[in-house]
Amino acid sequence: MSALILLTVFGIIVLYLGFANNKALLAPVAITGLVISMILSLKDWGLGSKYFHDMMIIDNFSIAFNVSMLIITILIFLFGINYYRRMEHHVAEQYALMIFALTGAFLMTSFSNLIMLFLGIEILSIPLYILAGGKKTSYRSNEASFKYFLLGSFATAFFLFGIALVYGASATFYLPEIKTYIAQFNGHLPPMVMLGLLFILIGVAFKVAVAPFHFWSPDVYEGSPTLVTAFMATVVKTAGFAAFYRLLGMGLLPLPAPLEKTLWVMTGLSLLVGNLAALNQSNFKRLLAYSAIVHTGFMMLAMLSQHDSSASVLLYYTFVYSLATVPLFIIFIHMKRASKGLEELSIFRGLYKQKPWMAVFMTILLMSLAGIPPTAGFLAKYRVFILSISRGYLAISIFAIVMAIIGIYYYFYVLREAFSESDNPNPIEISKLNAVLIVVCGVAVLLLGIFVFQIPI
C-alpha cells in the first residue's frame, strides 16, 4: 500500500516540478519515485495484506506484476530523457500522467472487488486519453486521443452495465462472494448473470485489445506519440492481463461453458486477425500494434490455461514481450527522426551499414517477438504452449503455433529492410544513454532466453 501512496505523491511532485521550468530534473525525480515504490512493493512480498474492507488484496501476484510494470516504466522514463528533450512545454505532465496511469494499473493487479477494478481501469485510462493527444498540434495525435476516448467510454459503459447486472443478481461486488453465488447454479446461470459476466469480460477485453474489440488499437498506436504508444503496448497491456487473470482466477472460474467458448473464440480471432493484418503492413507502428494483438492472443492462451504455474507464465510472457517491444519503439523513433518523420518500414533501410550494432540488437529483439531461440521470446512461447497442451487445449495450441510461424514473416520483413542497402542514408543520431539501454535490453532478452528461471507467485 505504501508503494501505491508513494507513487501518487511522486506523481504530484513531478506535476508541480513542471513550474520549476527545469526539464532535466523531471526524469530523475520520477525514476527515483518508481525505484522507491519498487523497493516498498518488494518489502510486502509474502505478506498478503488486505485493505479497505478487503476490497484490495496485495499478494505476491500483484507485487510481481507491479514490479514488472515498474521496471518497464523506468525503462520508458529513461528513454524519455532523450525523447522529451525537444519538447518545450508540458513535459512534467507527460511523466506525471504516466505515473498516475501506473497507480491505476496497481489497483488493477490487486482488486478483489469489482468497484476497485472499475476504479483502476478508469484511473489507468483517463491519463492515457490525454497522453494519446500529447502532440497538441498534430492532427493524428488528436484523432488518436479522441478515438481512444470515444471507443474507451463505450467499452466502459458496457463494463459498468455488466457490473450492475451481476450486482443486481448477486447483491455483491466482492469476487469471492460472486464466486460462491455462481457456484450454486452448477453451470446453468440465469441470463442476467450470464449477460453481466459477458459485459464485464468484454470491458476488460477491450482494454487489452482482444479481437473483435481491437479496432481502436492500430489507429491509437499509430497516432499517439511513440513513447506513449510504447507505454500503452507494454505497461497497459500487462495491467489489463493482470486484471483479467485475477478476475477469472479469483472469481469467475470455472466459467460457464458458453462464456469460456466466447473467450476461446476471442483468442483465436486475435491470433488470426492480428497476424493477417500485419502481413502486408507498411507502417511500423501499426505493424507493432497488430503484433501486439497477436501477442494478446498468446497471453489469452496462457491466461485461459489456468493452472498453478500459469500466473508465472503470464508474467514471464508479458515482461519478456515488453522488454523487447519498448526498445524496438525507441529504435523506430531514431529511424523516424533520421528520415524526417516517415513511419514506413523502408526507413530501416541501410541501418546495418550505418549502425551495425543497432541492427544486431534489433535482430535479437525481433527474434524474441517472433519467438526464435535462444531469445526469451522463444522460452515464453514455449512455456505458454507447454501449459496449454498440458491442460489439454491441443487444437488451439496447434493453431497458435501455426500463427507464431506466420508471425516470423513480418518480423523478418523488417529485418530484411534493416540489412539491405539504402540509396540515400540519413545519418542516425543516438544518445549514449539510449544506446546503452538498447544493448541492455537486448542482452537481457538473450540472458532470459538462456538461463531458465521461474518466479513462484
Place this chain on the structure above:
Amino acid sequence: MVALNSYITLSWLVPAFPLLGFLITGMAKNRLKNNQAGIIASILVSLSFLMSAFLFFALRSSGQESATVTLFNWIAAGDLKIPFAFLIDNLSVTMMLIVTGVGALIHIYSIGYMHGDDRVNSFFAQMNLFTFSMLLLVMGANYLILFIGWEGVGFCSYLLIGFWFKNPAFNYAARKAFVMNRIGDLGFILGIILLFFTFKSVGFTEVFSQATSMHSGTPLVTLITILLLVGAVGKSAQIPLYTWLPDAMAGPTPVSALIHAATMVTAGIYMIARSSILYNLAPLTMNIMIILGLATAIFAAVIGLRQNDIKKVLAYSTVSQLGYMFLALGLGAYSSAVFHLTTHAFFKALLFLGAGSIIHAMGGEQDIRKMGGLRKKMPVTYFTFLAATLAISGIPPFSGFFSKDLILSKAFENNPLLYILALGGALITCFYMFRLLYLVFFGSQRLSTVHPHESPRVMTFPLIILSILSVFGGFLNIPSLFGGDSRFGEFLNKSIISGITEELGSATEIGLIVSSLILLGLVILYAYRIYVKKADIPVADGVSTNIFSKAIENKFYVDEIYSAVIEKPFGSLSDFFFNKVENKVLDPAVDEVGILTSKLGNLVRKLQQGNMSFYLFAMVAGILLFIIFILIV
C-alpha cells in the same frame, strides 16, 4: 578437502579466459593493430593454463578423486534434466593441461607465424574460440556439454581450415572436413539419445554408476558404444572417415598443430576413455576398435611413405598415431591411449610447428623434394625437429618410446599377431619420419631461389619448450620395468576403469623392447643410406611405374572411390530432387500458401479504415453475436 571445494568452483575461469579472448579479439578486430590480437589471445590462453595447473594441484592435494561444479541448471524438460556442469577429475585435468599448455605455446608461435596476415585478428579470435570449445568438450560433466564442445571445435576447425578462403581448394577442404565430421556427429548424437533413453540421464556420474551393475554384452550398451564410436571415428580420423584430415592441412600450420594434431582430433580418444565403463561392457565394440585402429595405423603409415608435401606426411602420421591410440582403447588400455595422446600432443605439435618454421623459411614451399640442407641454416628448428622425430619413432628415452612401447606390450598380451602388425606400423613410421628428416635437413639445398634463415624467437621459443616436453615427457610414466611406478597411468586410472589387469613378465618385455630397438636402428640406417648416402630424391608425381607405389602415391584412390560411390550418386539424386521435386512441385505449392495468406491479409486490412462509426458498428456486432451465442447456444 575443504580447500578443494572452494578452489574448484573457480574452474569456470579456465574456459572463460579464452572466451573472453575471443570476444575481445573478435569485437575489436578492426581496431587491433600488429601483434596486439596475438598477444591478447596468447596471454588469455596462458592464464587458462595457469588456472588448469592450479586446479591440478588443488585436486592432487585434496586427495579427492573428482569434483562436479554445477554452474546453473540448464535444461529441464520432463525427464530430461541437464545442468551446465563441469567434471574436474584426473582425466579432465590432464586434458585441460594439454589443451591450454600446448595451446598457449601454439598461440605464441602464431604471433610470429601469422605476422603480417590481413586477417590476423580473426585468426586469433577463432583460435581462442576453438580453445574455449575444446575446454567445454573436456570439462563437461555430461554428454551434452561434451557435444556442444564437440560441435564447437568442429565449427572452428571448419573456419580455420578455410582461413585462406580465397583459394577455392582450401574452401573445399574445409567443407570436406565439415561434412565428414557430420557423418560421425550423427552417430554421436544418436548415441547420446540412446544413452538418455537407456539411462534416463546423460550425466557421466549418473550413467556410469548405473552401468556398473549391467552385464557385459548388453545389446543396448553395445549399440550405444558403437554409435559413440562412429562419432569418435569421424572426429579422430579413423578408417573410413579419415580422408578429411590430410586435406585439412590447407589451414595455416599452427592450426594443423593445435587442432589437427594435438587437441581436436584426440577428442574421440578422450570421449571413449571417458566412457571406459560402457566400453568395458561391450567386447564387440572393443574388437571393432582394435581392428579399425590397427588398420588405420598401418594403412596411413604406408600412405605416408610416399607423400612429398611436408604437412601431408605429418597428417598421415597423425592419422596413423591416432590409430595406435584406438588400438590401445580397443585393448582396454585406456590410460595408455591417453598417455600416448599426451606425448603425441607434444611431439606432433612440435613437428607441425617445426614444419611451419621450415615453410616460413622456404617462402611457403611445402615440397620436401625442393628442400634439403636446412640443418646448418636452421639449427634450432633442426634440433627440435630431430627430437620430435626420435620421439615419434619410439627411440628411448624419448617420450614416444614409453607411450608406444606401452601400447605394443599391451598388444602382445592380447595376441602376438597384433604386436607384430603394430610393430610393423611403427617401423614404417620410423622410416617415413627419417626420410622426411633427411630430405629436409641433410644434403644440399635444392631450391636456389630462396634463402632460408632461422625463424624469429617468438617461434623458436615454443619449439624449444615442446622439444623439452617431447624428450622428457615419457618420464611421467616410467614402467616398473625401468624402476618407475607408472605414475601417469595410476593417476589416470582414478578416473578411468581399465579393461585389463594382467602384466607381462619383465623378461618377455625386455626381449620385445630389444628386438624392436634393433629393427628401428636398421630402419634408420636404411633410410640414411637411401636419402643421405645415395642422396636419392623421390621422383616427380606420376612417373613411377610400379603399380603398388603408384597406388600409395594416390593414397589408394580412397578419395576417388568415395567420390564415385557416394558423392556422384548423391549429387545426381540431389539434382533430381532440386530440379523436379523442389522447383516443380514443392516450391510452387509453398508459394501458393504464402500468396493466399497475403491476400487474406489485405482483406482484413480493408476492415481497418479509420472510420469510427464502422469500429463502433463492428464492436456492437461482436457483442451482439456473443450475446446470441451465450443465451441461445
